[in-house]
Amino acid sequence: MTVLLVFGLFVVIATAHNITFLDVPRYGDPHREANLVCHYVNDKNDPELHSVKWYRGSNEIFRFTPEQQPPTRIFNTTSGGGVTRGSCNLHSCTISVVLPKTYNTRLSFTCEVSTEGPRFAVVKQTKNLTVAVILREDPVILGLPGIVQPGEDVILNCTTGLAMPPANIIWYIDGKPERMEPWMVNNTSVSLPNEFDLRSSWRSLHLRVNPHTPAISVRCEATQPTWPAYIRSTNASLIVARTPHLSMFTASGSISTAVEVSVAVLASCLSSVHIFSKYSALSEV
Numbered sequence: 325m326t327v328l329l330v331f332g333l334f335v336v337i338a339t340a341h342n343i344t345f346l347d348v349p350r351y352g353d354p355h356r357e358a359n360l361v362c363h364y365v366n367d368k369n370d371p372e373l374h375s376v377k378w379y380r381g382s383n384e385i386f387r388f389t390p391e392q393q394p395p396t397r398i399f400n401t402t403s404g405g406g407v408t409r410g411s412c413n414l415h416s417c418t419i420s421v422v423l424p425k426t427y428n429t430r431l432s433f434t435c436e437v438s439t440e441g442p443r444f445a446v447v448k449q450t451k452n453l454t455v456a457v458i459l460r461e462d463p464v465i466l467g468l469p470g471i472v473q474p475g476e477d478v479i480l481n482c483t484t485g486l487a488m489p490p491a492n493i494i495w496y497i498d499g500k501p502e503r504m505e506p507w508m509v510n511n512t513s514v515s516l517p518n519e520f521d522l523r524s525s526w527r528s529l530h531l532r533v534n535p536h537t538p539a540i541s542v543r544c545e546a547t548q549p550t551w552p553a554y555i556r557s558t559n560a561s562l563i564v565a566r567t568p569h570l571s572m573f574t575a576s577g578s579i580s581t582a583v584e585v586s587v588a589v590l591a592s593c594l595s596s597v598h599i600f601s602k603y604s605a606l607s608e609v
């Protein structure tokens with residue numbers, strides 16, 4: 325669809341190539357080369373492709389000129405963001421670049437496509453790449469009891485996978501951020517770096533179950549302080565057990581097997597571990 329539209333426009337303009345997609349990842353892992361791809365099209369009435377140039381910032385790092393020998397040239401390989409190889413044709417141009425090892429470095433890459441004379445019309449597009457190893461998975465909430473007792477103290481632990489820069493974690497209870505004292509801000513614990521300098525983060529949440537709600541929703545939000553920030557989160561809910569009224573369980577005549585099982589589980593929980601906490605303080609911590 326897009327290509328057809330672009331060709332349609334070129335019937336009218338008929339002077340330049342057009343960049344249809346500039347594929348520059350938003351985040352780049354410094355342990356790997358990043359692959360950048362520039363896709364372009366022209367109309368059959370257009371002049372030939374003259375050159376494709378890649379820039380990092382304002383420095384040219386790669387040039388493809390199909391009419392010249394050799395058709396590709398690499399510039400400035402030594403500075404961070406240098407090109408190791410490139411592969412181009414009349415429709416796309418792919419380069420592999422080495423990224424600097426400094427996290428949160430932001431690089432801007434520009435693809436510039438020019439058309440043969442007489443006008444040498446030029447089109448270009450720029451995108452940014454931030455050096456970071458982003459979280460591959462949502463954070464994990466450990467210690468979820470599923471069903472909690474009114475007034476019970478619950479301790480949850482939210483852990484992230486390996487990333488860099490490490491994520492900061494914020495807990496939300498029923499949509500509101502955990503009440504935090506000033507000293508608790510940025511109090512996320514961060515693991516020691518692994519062999520690739522990646523770290524995981526964790527933060528625990530202590531909460532006392534408000535007996536007046538049927539359920540509590542919690543959310544763990546992990547934010548990597550990159551530009552733009554990279555955020556992943558996980559939701560979970562805690563079901564607050566009703567005070568056990570035996571009549572409630574026996575009243576409904578036709579209970580399915582599944583319900584009987586869950587009632588039995590619930591009842592055994594009530595009668596053992598959690599019974600002591602039923603009458604403790606009511607407020608949420």
Ligand SMILES: *[C@@H]1O[C@H](CO)[C@@H](O)[C@H](O)[C@H]1NC(C)=O
Nearest residue numbers: 330333337340341342343447
């Ligand atoms: C390139 O194509 C887009 C639509 O995909 C159009 O908006 C734009 O004007 C075109 N650019 C040039 C230089 O023709």
Ligand SMILES: *[C@@H]1O[C@H](CO)[C@@H](O)[C@H](O)[C@H]1NC(C)=O
Nearest residue numbers: 382383384385399400401403
């Ligand atoms: C290579 O980089 C230097 C600075 O890092 C710059 O002065 C020079 O113009 C660049 N060369 C090209 C061909 O862009």
Ligand SMILES: *[C@@H]1O[C@H](CO)[C@@H](O)[C@H](O)[C@H]1NC(C)=O
Nearest residue numbers: 430431432450451452453552
């Ligand atoms: C890229 O980064 C520059 C600053 O480094 C910013 O001015 C520009 O808006 C960014 N572009 C995009 C597309 O985010």
Ligand SMILES: *[C@@H]1O[C@H](CO)[C@@H](O)[C@H](O)[C@H]1NC(C)=O
Nearest residue numbers: 466481482483525526527528
């Ligand atoms: C939370 O989990 C992490 C790893 O999963 C562990 O290292 C940490 O000790 C746990 N914290 C608490 C308070 O249990």
Ligand SMILES: *[C@@H]1O[C@H](CO)[C@@H](O)[C@H](O)[C@H]1NC(C)=O
Nearest residue numbers: 496498499541543557558559
């Ligand atoms: C998690 O909960 C928030 C509100 O607290 C909601 O906006 C979001 O869509 C939920 N995410 C998922 C995956 O359910």
Ligand SMILES: *[C@@H]1O[C@H](CO)[C@@H](O)[C@H](O)[C@H]1NC(C)=O
Nearest residue numbers: 492506509510511548549550
């Ligand atoms: C907490 O960390 C974030 C991201 O690193 C930072 O922007 C913010 O200023 C920090 N807040 C405090 C109070 O240190």
Ligand SMILES: *[C@@H]1O[C@H](CO)[C@@H](O)[C@H](O)[C@H]1NC(C)=O
Nearest residue numbers: 507508511512513526527528
């Ligand atoms: C927050 O920081 C305080 C003081 O450094 C520490 O005692 C506490 O264990 C930390 N809590 C977490 C969850 O990291």
